[in-house]
Amino acid sequence: MLNPAPAFTMVQAADSPANADLPRRAGAVSITLRGVEKQFDSGVVALQPIDLSIAGGEFISIVGPSGCGKSTLLRIVAGLIQPTGGTCERAQNATAAFVFQDAALLPWRNVARNAELLMELEGYPLSERKARAQEALQVVGLAGFDASYPHQLSGGMRMRLSLARAIALRPNVMLLDEPLAAVDELTRDVLQEELSQLWLSTGFTALLVTHNVHEAVYLSDRVVVMSARPGRILKIVDVPFAFPRSPELRATPEFARLTGEVSAALRHRE
Numbered sequence: 413m414l415n416p417a418p419a420f421t422m423v424q425a426a427d428s429p430a431n432a433d434l435p436r437r438a439g440a441v442s443i444t445l446r447g448v449e450k451q452f453d454s455g456v457v458a459l460q461p462i463d464l465s466i467a468g469g470e471f472i473s474i475v476g477p478s479g480c481g482k483s484t485l486l487r488i489v490a491g492l493i494q495p496t497g498g499t500c501e502r503a504q505n506a507t508a509a510f511v512f513q514d515a516a517l518l519p520w521r522n523v524a525r526n527a528e529l530l531m532e533l534e535g536y537p538l539s540e541r542k543a544r545a546q547e548a549l550q551v552v553g554l555a556g557f558d559a560s561y562p563h564q565l566s567g568g569m570r571m572r573l574s575l576a577r578a579i580a581l582r583p584n585v586m587l588l589d590e591p592l593a594a595v596d597e598l599t600r601d602v603l604q605e606e607l608s609q610l611w612l613s614t615g616f617t618a619l620l621v622t623h624n625v626h627e628a629v630y631l632s633d634r635v636v637v638m639s640a641r642p643g644r645i646l647k648i649v650d651v652p653f654a655f656p657r658s659p660e661l662r663a664t665p666e667f668a669r670l671t672g673e674v675s676a677a678l679r680h681r682e
Contacts, residue, residue, distance in 0.1 A: 442466060442467055442468045442502075442503050442617070443464075443465070443466040443489060443501070443502050443503075443617065443619070444464075444465050444499075444501045444502075445463060445464045445485075445488075445489070445498065445500050445501075446463060446499050446500075446501070447461040447462070447497060447498030447499070448461065448462040448463075448485070448488060448497070448498035448499070449461050449495055449496055449497035450481065450484050450485075450488065450493070450497075451496045457641070458481040458484045458641060458642060458643060459481040459485060459495075459643045460642045460643065460644040461497065461498060461644070462485060462498070462643070462644065463645070464636065464645065464648075466617060467617075468503070468584075468617055469616070469617055470617055470634070471611055471617075471620070471631055471632045471633050472619050472620070472632060472633065472635075472636060473620045473621075473622055473627070473628035473629075473631060473632040473634075473635050473636065474619070474620065474628075474635075474636045474638060475622060475623065475624075475625060475637055475638070475674065475678060476637065476639065476640075476643060476678065477638075477639075477678070478623070479640070479641050480638045480639060480640050480641050480643040481638065481642065481643030482638060483589050483590075484643075485621075485643070486510075486587050486589055486619060486621050488500050489502075489508075489585075489587060489619060491508075492510070502585065505584070506584060507581065507582070507583045507584055507585065508583050508585040508586070509530070509578035509579070509581050509583035509586055509587070510578070510587045510589070511575060511578050511586065511588045511591045512574075512589050513590040513591060513593050513594060515570040515571055517570060517574065518562075519561065519562050520561075521561075522558060522560060523549065523554060523557045523558050523559070523561070523562075523565075524542075524545055524549070524558035524559070526562065526577060527545035527548055527549055527573065527577050527580055528541040528542065528545045528577075528580070530577050530578065530580065530581055531544060531545070531580055534581070541580075544580045544582070545576070545580050548577070548579050548580040549573075551576065551610065551613075551614075552576045552579075552606075552610070553606075554572055554573060557569070566599075567594060567595045567596070568599040568602070568603055571591055571595060572603075572606075574591065575591070575607075575610070579610070579614065579616075583616060584615075584617060585616060585618075585619070586611075586616045586617070586619070587619050588618065588620040589621050590622055591620075592607075592622075592624075592627065593622075593623070593624075600624075600627070601659065601662075604630055604631060605657075605659060607631065608630070608631055608655070608657060609656065611631075612655055612656060618631075625671050625674045625678070626662065626671055628674065629649075629651055629667065629670050629671050629674060630657060630661065630662060630667075632651050633650070633651055634648055634649065634650055634651060635648070635651060636648050637677040637678055637680075639680070646677055646678075646680050647677040647680075649670065649674050649677065651670060653667075
């Protein structure tokens with residue numbers, strides 16, 4: 413297994429000023445859910461009516477019990493499945509990328525070729541695929557690992573490669589379905605910090621599904637707390653901490669108070 417890669421490089425997008433106000437810049441992509449419901453063919457009701465507006469450049473986390481419909485909601489936003497009621501609207505210029513819990517890398521492709529995969533499926537020319545893949549690998553700290561294969565990478569590096577594959581598409585909406593769940597706690601903390609840096613440097617709108625309350629509070633502008641199935645929004649918690657956030661934030665009384673508030677909302681059984 414190769415040594416862990418360095419942290420994400422802060423790369424400024426061509427149209428994105430690199431500063432702490434970037435995630436709320438005017439004119440960015442927004443997402444609006446109005447009365448979104450989902451009932452599967454089996455009869456299982458996954459979601460009760462969901463109303464949620466996400467401003468362009470926001471980082472929103474969704475927490476809730478297992479099976480409450482978090483991932484279903486994310487797939488509706490992605491357009492992978494359709495709601496049975498209500499509407500999901502993205503701004504006209506929205507382009508989305510989806511990052512799953514499993515890195516889902518092709519073992520017979522090296523790092524560079526895995527980074528090109530989504531662009532290849534979208535029909536990008538070879539020269540553009542290679543240039544964008546190299547840029548994305550640089551951003552996530554995998555430059556120099558082009559010829560390595562997935563089995564040679566650590567868990568953290570595989571997840572970085574999964575992120576590189578997504579950001580090579582240059583999306584302005586990033587949908588993240590528990591992407592850090594499979595790594596150890598120390599690596600998870602480091603990847604949270606790097607994901608926050610990546611978001612700040614590129615300015616995409618982020619929607620993260622996670623079971624980890626500390627992760628949700630550390631990364632987000634707002635935390636959406638969902639009930640047990642059928643999922644509905646119990647509470648939306650604003651996170652007041654300024655960006656960029658230091659690792660030391662996690663040890664502060666203010667951080668503990670806010671994670672306690674989210675945890676208390678999760679225990680709600682109305």
